[in-house]
Amino acid sequence: MHRKLLSTFAFLCVTTIGSASIAQQNTPPVSRAYYWDVADNKAVSDIDRINRVKSFGAKEVHIWLNGNEKTPACGARFSYSDGGLLWTPKRLEAFARALHDAGLKPVFIFSPELRTVSYIKSLSADGGPLAVAAKVGGVDIELDIEGNGERATPCLGDGLDRDAADQQLLDAIRQTSPTSKIIMSTTTGWVGKHPILTEDHGADAISPQLYGAHYADTVDEARAALNVFLTDYPKKPLWVGLSAECSVKNAKLGHCSETLFDNEVKLVAQANTQHTNRVPKYVVWGEREARRCPARPLCSLFAEDYLKRTAGQ
Numbered sequence: 561m562h563r564k565l566l567s568t569f570a571f572l573c574v575t576t577i578g579s580a581s582i583a584q585q586n587t588p589p590v591s592r593a594y595y596w597d598v599a600d601n602k603a604v605s606d607i608d609r610i611n612r613v614k615s616f617g618a619k620e621v622h623i624w625l626n627g628n629e630k631t632p633a634c635g636a637r638f639s640y641s642d643g644g645l646l647w648t649p650k651r652l653e654a655f656a657r658a659l660h661d662a663g664l665k666p667v668f669i670f671s672p673e674l675r676t677v678s679y680i681k682s683l684s685a686d687g688g689p690l691a692v693a694a695k696v697g698g699v700d701i702e703l704d705i706e707g708n709g710e711r712a713t714p715c716l717g718d719g720l721d722r723d724a725a726d727q728q729l730l731d732a733i734r735q736t737s738p739t740s741k742i743i744m745s746t747t748t749g750w751v752g753k754h755p756i757l758t759e760d761h762g763a764d765a766i767s768p769q770l771y772g773a774h775y776a777d778t779v780d781e782a783r784a785a786l787n788v789f790l791t792d793y794p795k796k797p798l799w800v801g802l803s804a805e806c807s808v809k810n811a812k813l814g815h816c817s818e819t820l821f822d823n824e825v826k827l828v829a830q831a832n833t834q835h836t837n838r839v840p841k842y843v844v845w846g847e848r849e850a851r852r853c854p855a856r857p858l859c860s861l862f863a864e865d866y867l868k869r870t871a872g873q
Contacts, residue, residue: 617871
């Protein structure tokens with residue numbers, strides 16, 4: 561998820577968000593969701609996890625299921641395992657049901673790491689994320705599309721080109737879990753490169769990830785990126801990904817503060833007002849990143865207090 565924003569031209573677009581003072585905008589609240597992947601923290605019960613997320617005012621929990629750092633070899637099937645990630649089908653089903661019981665909507669997010677027929681079929685196999693989503697019911701599917709499959713060596717006899725793989729992904733989701741909404745999560749660097757997923761009959765929504773190489777440095781960067789998506793995908797709802805985590809580098813530069821995060825949230829609300837409810841929610845990267853932090857306060861979930869304080873707004 562952490563790729564450098566490539567947009568420099570978005571400020572020139574006609575249907576973009578202006579750079580007027582965000583703090584002065586009188587914008588309505590948008591829905592808040594939260595990314596989560598800490599199945600390995602066995603000392604914390606599901607109830608405690610869920611209560612913590614609810615204290616942030618989240619309405620949805622986007623559960624990260626696999627890694628996207630290394631592309632598996634040809635012939636590989638979907639795997640939940642990625643070092644610290646310890647989701648299993650049984651564990652995932654139980655957590656998703658617990659979220660439902662608590663009034664939170666589960667969303668499964670994973671990276672399609674291999675463009676092969678067998679890999680895509682494995683998503684729907686017993687224990688695969690699409691099969692678990694169908695079994696639980698009421699679970700949406702978010703595809704993390706940032707070129708992960710592009711790194712693989714072509715798999716003879718089983719490999720697919722990008723468009724064919726994207727179409728098979730859509731077909732697999734709709735056949736296995738037909739009630740699931742489909743979200744494509746990506747950054748500006750991949751805008752326009754997955755037309756099958758972004759056309760009218762593709763994904764139901766797109767999730768722009770509004771941060772740079774290691775998290776958003778400024779509101780202007782986030783605005784520039786969001787303008788790219790508003791311009792290139794004028795018909796798609798946008799579920800904006802923000803980061804509540806701070807890298808060591810950005811902390812030293814003074815880019816991590818509740819004020820910055822508050823302005824990014826207001827940017828989303830402003831865009832939603834200007835574009836007739838096309839930007840209805842934002843999804844916060846928080847616990848997943850905090851779990852990887854080597855030290856605090858230089859690397860911390862700096863917006864946690866903000867999320868709790870504004871939960872009812």
